[in-house]
Amino acid sequence: MVILDYKDRRPIYEQVISKLEELMLLGVLAENEPLPSVRSLATDLAINPNTIQRAYAELERRGYIYTVKGKGSFVAANSTMKENRKKELLIQISEVIDEAIRLGISGDEIQKMVEIQYGAAEKRDGGEET
């Protein structure tokens, strides 16, 4: 479910946060679904439970998961999360476009990339999407 990358300079707990966020955004971990327990995930990844605990604590602080004592941690309603990520991404897109302009990459080239990738996605997914 989660794979650590020891070449990644970020601390383990941050990698765990990112990976779980991604799984939640992709819907692999659906709303109200239980996350692996602190201890079991720690065992899987061969790391200390405290490190997982730290990741979960941060995910809860961000509102991405919720916890029931004695039962476990669960995926929170993720619509907010999706909206947050959308906003961040739009900013990021704006930034990369700016840099592309500065580096002299043509608008056409970007437009084509967008067309191609969206085209491929449609072919792949058959054009559903809420």
Added chain:
Amino acid sequence: MVILDYKDRRPIYEQVISKLEELMLLGVLAENEPLPSVRSLATDLAINPNTIQRAYAELERRGYIYTVKGKGSFVAANSTMKENRKKELLIQISEVIDEAIRLGISGDEIQKMVEIQYGAAEKRDGGEET
């Protein structure tokens, strides 16, 4: 010339590298122009010279600057640097487009952003560009 951001979690020497790279990419620091000396930049930023030295050593390792002992450090030919950055950026653009698709952002929305930003840039810069 360089401003440190102590809220930034990255180490100082990395921030210095990024800022100088940016200045070189933007042409603010032109080819063969001298960079501030290790000691003077350290004094300006109120940090230890060793930290600047580390940044300069890394910039030289990357081929972005060259050093003449006793004289100083200078901006290297930056065409290679520009090409490297272009390649990186194209990958990055591809990645954000992918995520935009996954999050259900429409291709039209992206296209419009590109149009608007490129339009604004033309108006601003009057359409030159090699």
Added chain:
DNA sequence: GCAAGTGTATTAACACTCTTAATACGGTTA
């Protein structure tokens, strides 16, 4: 030549963060 400026190198010490380890406690469930 000398002084003042360059970059470079080395060593020690300190601070901070990440991670582990060992425990303990309270809640839930079968």
Added chain:
DNA sequence: TAACCGTATTAAGAGTGTTAATACACTTGC
């Protein structure tokens, strides 16, 4: 009650970033 859950605490270690103090070789201008 036993075996799971999350949570909390304390201590120790390792690694990295940063500072500090120094020293050396080179260049430039007086």
